[in-house]
Amino acid sequence: MLIQCTKKLCDELRIKPLAASSGEPLFSWHANLITINRRKTVVLVNDSNRYVIVLHGMKAKDFKNLNYLIIKGMRETLLAECIKPEIVEQYLNHAPEFVYAKTKDRLMVARMNKACETVNLYADTLQSDTIKQIQLNIRASTYLVNDGNGGYMYPYESLYKDLETFANTSLFTCQAVELKITLDLAKHSVWRRVIVPQHITFHQLHEVLQIVFGWQDYHLHDFLIFDGDNPLINLVDNEEAFEYQQEIPMLMETDMLLSDYLPKYSRIKYTYDFGDDWQHYIEVESLVDSYHQNYPVCIAGEGNAPPEDVGGEGGYDEYLEAIADPEHPEHAAMIKWSSMQWYRDFNLNQVNNKLQDALRR
Numbered sequence: 088m089l090i091q092c093t094k095k096l097c098d099e100l101r102i103k104p105l106a107a108s109s110g111e112p113l114f115s116w117h118a119n120l121i122t123i124n125r126r127k128t129v130v131l132v133n134d135s136n137r138y139v140i141v142l143h144g145m146k147a148k149d150f151k152n153l154n155y156l157i158i159k160g161m162r163e164t165l166l167a168e169c170i171k172p173e174i175v176e177q178y179l180n181h182a183p184e185f186v187y188a189k190t191k192d193r194l195m196v197a198r199m200n201k202a203c204e205t206v207n208l209y210a211d212t213l214q215s216d217t218i219k220q221i222q223l224n225i226r227a228s229t230y231l232v233n234d235g236n237g238g239y240m241y242p243y244e245s246l247y248k249d250l251e252t253f254a255n256t257s258l259f260t261c262q263a264v265e266l267k268i269t270l271d272l273a274k275h276s277v278w279r280r281v282i283v284p285q286h287i288t289f290h291q292l293h294e295v296l297q298i299v300f301g302w303q304d305y306h307l308h309d310f311l312i313f314d315g316d317n318p319l320i321n322l323v324d325n326e327e328a329f330e331y332q333q334e335i336p337m338l339m340e341t342d343m344l345l346s347d348y349l350p351k352y353s354r355i356k357y358t359y360d361f362g363d364d365w366q367h368y369i370e371v372e373s374l375v376d377s378y379h380q381n382y383p384v385c386i387a388g389e390g391n392a393p394p395e396d397v398g399g400e401g402g403y404d405e406y407l408e409a410i411a412d413p414e415h416p417e418h419a420a421m422i423k424w425s426s427m428q429w430y431r432d433f434n435l436n437q438v439n440n441k442l443q444d445a446l447r448r
Contacts, residue, residue: 088157088182089115091190093199096120096129100150105188113249114182116140117190117199123210131157132202134195136245139202139227140164141220143213154185156218164224168243169261169284169381174254181253194235205230229447243447261286263378264349264371268296268357270392271366272400277390282375283383284446285349289322289340291446295383296357296367298441300392301431306360310340313354320348350374363399365392383442385435394430 089110097104099120109115112135119130129142140160142149149156158179165175190196205227212223228242251258262285270277279299283292289310297304310322322340323329329337348355353371358364393403409421431437 088184089186089188090131090157091115091117091134091188091195093119093190093196097187097189099127100153100187102187105186107189107191108186109191110134110186111182113178113253117195119199119203121203121206123207123213124215126215128206128213129153130199130203130206132199133242133246134191136249137198137202137228137232137240137242138246139206139224139242141206141213141223141227142218143220143223144215144218149218157185160219160221160224163219164221167221167225167286168246169259169286169378170250171254171256171258171260174250174256174258177254178250198232201232202227225447229444257379259379259381261378261381262346263375264345265373265375265386267370267372268299269368269370270300270390271368272403274400274404275390277392279385279388280372281383281385282378283345284378284381285344285346285374287345287446289343289345290324292345293324293340293357294445295442296359298445299385299388299438300367301433302359302365302392303395303429305395306362308357308359311335311356311358312348312352313356314352315354319352360395363393363397363402382444382446385438385442388433388435388438391433394425394428396428 089108091107092100092104096118113133115134116131117134121128121130123143126143127145129145131140132138140157142156142160162175162179165178166172190199206223209223209226212226213220225243228246231239231241234240247258263282264285265280265282267278267280277300281295281299283295293308296302308324309328311318312320312322318335321335321337322343323337324340326339350371355369357367357369359367394406397403397406406421406425409415409417410425412418
C-alpha cells in the first residue's frame with residue numbers, strides 16, 4: 088500500500104519518506120495530518136476513486152501502529168459498505184507492504200486538501216471513543232467531487248466500480264431483515280414492507296422510516312424494544328432524554344445495531360413526534376441470508392402517512408374531510424398548507440430512489 092504523506096504527517100511519524108513515485112492508483116493513498124476538535128486526525132484519500140478514510144484521536148502510540156490502524160479502518164469501512172469479505176481481503180492482501188513516500192503532485196495534494204475540508208464539514212459526527220470513523224468515512228465519500236474531466240463523481244460510486252473491475256465479480260452481500268412497519272391508525276391502513284441490512288444502526292433505521300412514510304424529521308423520536316409483551320430497552324435520539332430516565336433501560340440509538348436485537352426480539356415500537364404521537368409497530372417477518380444490495384429496499388406498502396403537524400389522528404381526519412370537499416370552508420387553506428408541508432402520496436419508486444442514499448447520511 089503506497090501512502091503518500093504530507094511533511095506534517097512524516098514529521099509526526101519521524102520518517103524520511105521515499106521520493107514521490109507512481110503506484111497502482113487503487114492501492115495508492117494521499118495522507119495528511121490535521122487537527123479537529125483539538126485531536127490529531129489522519130485523513131487518507133484514494134488516488135483512483137477519492138474514497139476517504141479517517142483516523143481520529145491519534146496519540147503517539149497510535150502513530151507507531153499506523154499500518155495496522157489503516158488496514159483495520161479500511162477493512163471495517165468496506166465491510167460496512169456490505170462489500171463481500173473475500174473481496175475486502177483480496178484488496179487488502181494485494182499490496183501488503185506499506186511504503187511511505189512524498190506527495191505526488193499539486194493536483195493530488197489539492198484533492199487531498201478537499202477531502203480534509205469535507206471531513207471538517209462532518210466534524211460534529213466524529214466519535215470520540217474510537218479511532219476508526221466508519222460512518223464518517225461513508226458519509227465523507229458521498230460528497231460530490233470534480234472528476235478532473237469537466238464532470239463530477241461520487242467517490243463511493245467510483246470505489247464500487249474500481250473494486251468490481253479488480254475482483255471481476257459482483258460486489259455486495261450481507262445479512263438483512265424483512266420488516267413490516269404499521270402506522271397505528273384506527274381508521275386507516277398505512278404500512279410498509281422493507282428489507283434492510285442487519286448491520287445498520289437504529290438511527291439509520293429511523294432515517295429509513297422517515298423516507299418510507301414521508302415524514303420530514305422535524306421532531307423527536309424513540310424506539311421501544313419488547314421481549315414478548317414486556318418493554319426491554321428504550322433507544323433514544325438525544326442525550327437530553329436521559330434526564331427523563333424511567334424504569335426501562337435507556338440507550339442511544341446511534342450506538343445500537345439492528346443485529347444487536349434482531350431477530351431475537353421481533354417486536355419494536357417506533358414513536359415519532361411526541362406531540363402528534365405517531366406510533367409505528369415493527370415486526371420482523373423474515374431473515375435474508377444473502378442480500379445483494381448495500382441499501383434498504385421498500386418492496387410494498389399501502390396508504391399515506393399523515394402530514395407533519397396535522398394534530399394527531401383527529402386532526403388528520405379533519406384534514407382529509409377538508410381536502411375531499413371543495414365546499415368545505417378550510418378546503419383551499421388545507422390544500423395550500425399540505426403543499427407547504429411537501430405532502431405527497433406514497434410512491435414506491437420515489438421512495439426507493441431516496442433509500443439508495445439513506446444509509447450514507
